[in-house]
């Protein structure tokens with residue numbers, strides 16, 4: 472009974488310490504609580520330090536304080552954040568991933584380099600609205616197919632051109648389903664990416680305009696299909712070519728909620744439906760956020776060429792995708808061949824030399840701050856965008872990272888925090904941060920330790936008792 476009373480008094484003394492401790496490391500009772508706080512605390516894993524002739528001493532304190540109080544240096548647990556590990560790279564982006572372990576109170580920087588390559592391969596896919604009002608643009612593409620293809624293949628030594636069309640879902644009220652003479656396809660991959668002029672000409676000559684009933688077209692649906700149908704379009708790998716879609720239309724598009732008119736309630740699954748379009752009519756149009764995500768994740772540059780009436784609308788969409796940082800967010804449709812060829816050439820040169828970073832996703836408990844650290848032609852007020860980067864020259868970014876104090880309270884398998892940035896047209900970088908929330912000594916439990924009266928485990932020099940046992944002890948003392 473004597474010994475239990477002694478333990479009881481220790482409990483009281485400890486409680487008093489807690490109240491007096493305030494913003495102090497000394498309130499933490501386990502090594503993991505101690506090192507995962509934001510106070511930069513350390514733990515003395517040394518039994519003799521804990522139990523002294525004058526009572527017990529807190530094991531958690533500022534590392535300097537522990538050392539001063541006589542904790543042997545090699546017993547002070549104060550894990551440091553590790554140097555971030557860079558994993559993988561692509562010709563234009565280095566690295567493509569970071570992995571790191573971070574203490575909650577530390578801030579760490581990582582760097583990312585974007586290096587435009589000269590003569591980098593190009594895949595350009597023209598996606599054209601072929602509702603009736605677009606007939607002059609379809610005719611232009613058909614009569615000038617050779618000029619368009621040679622302009623594209625002239626941009627790099629390895630460029631390819633493809634062509635697809637869209638109008639509308641084949642369902643009322645969007646299309647008059649009784650009108651059998653015209654087919655209105657949600658998306659038609661007329662010509663996968665190619666350099667073969669004969670084939671290109673033959674295939675686009677078969678295209679005819681079609682009728683549909685309301686004004687907005689199914690542009691978003693077709694745009695998503697053109698991006699996710701990797702094998703049908705014959706896109707090269709995400710980082711093996713500059714992948715561009717040129718979307719030409721004179722109408723606004725439907726978005727997810729419009730489908731309610733047609734009684735479609737299933738949200739879009741962003742899967743390629745080219746081989747089997749029977750599902751077209753059963754899914755909603757994609758939402759803005761789905762479009763933005765797909766564009767950035769597929770690493771595709773989207774260029775809009777649209778009628779003046781809907782230019783503001785598509786500029787808004789482009790600004791949503793590129794956080795307002797793309798010059799000429801939406802170009803005007805122009806029936807002059809030279810205008811089309813200029814648009815293609817300028818878009819290629821702009822996209823291949825302009826670095827626009829966009830945050831794609833960030834977990835709740837991580838803070839990240841991107842900054843532009845090296846850019847040849849830095850312009851005042853240009854924020855994070857680096858324009859006119861010379862080939863073989865890097866734009867360099869720095870990301871400052873830190874974790875908040877709540878991250879260690881999550882279950883261990885949910886603690887990893889990630890941040891992903893896209894560099895439009897160049898790829899994405901994911902930074903994976905594991906918080907340092909526990910001490911190695913916690914893996915070496917001395918079960919039923921005699922130090923703990925055979926009723927608990929000695930962990931990092933303190934007893935970890937079964938909570939129910941502590942309650943029983945207390946009631947025994949109180950009786």
Ligand SMILES: *[C@@H]1O[C@H](CO)[C@@H](O)[C@H](O)[C@H]1NC(C)=O
Pocket residue numbers: 578579580842844869870871
């Ligand atoms: C991280 O980089 C930014 C910008 O270059 C700089 O202001 C900051 O001091 C750096 N932070 C650390 C912890 O090095």
Ligand SMILES: *[C@@H]1O[C@H](CO)[C@@H](O)[C@H](O)[C@H]1NC(C)=O
Pocket residue numbers: 621622625
């Ligand atoms: C191809 O490029 C060269 C020089 O870069 C230019 O002289 C020629 O006119 C271009 N041809 C076409 C079809 O654009």
Ligand SMILES: *[C@@H]1O[C@H](CO)[C@@H](O)[C@H](O)[C@H]1NC(C)=O
Pocket residue numbers: 667668669670
């Ligand atoms: C180009 O396409 C035509 C028609 O599809 C085909 O006959 C020809 O063999 C192709 N040429 C090359 C070089 O692949």
Ligand SMILES: *[C@@H]1O[C@H](CO)[C@@H](O)[C@H](O)[C@H]1NC(C)=O
Pocket residue numbers: 794795796828829852853854855
């Ligand atoms: C460009 O991007 C930055 C951050 O990415 C943003 O703050 C800014 O508003 C954007 N727009 C313009 C026009 O610079």
Ligand SMILES: *[C@@H]1O[C@H](CO)[C@@H](O)[C@H](O)[C@H]1NC(C)=O
Pocket residue numbers: 848850858859
């Ligand atoms: C980038 O190049 C274009 C065309 O050469 C030029 O008009 C523009 O002023 C340049 N911008 C910067 C920031 O150098």
Ligand SMILES: *[C@@H]1O[C@H](CO)[C@@H](O)[C@H](O)[C@H]1NC(C)=O
Pocket residue numbers: 589862863
């Ligand atoms: C870029 O680097 C490649 C390979 O290192 C080289 O062949 C090419 O000439 C360089 N281009 C420029 C513009 O420096």
Ligand SMILES: *[C@@H]1O[C@H](CO)[C@@H](O)[C@H](O)[C@H]1NC(C)=O
Pocket residue numbers: 918919
């Ligand atoms: C600790 O002691 C209990 C009984 O007091 C026993 O059931 C348990 O197996 C022991 N644990 C170890 C790891 O020795």
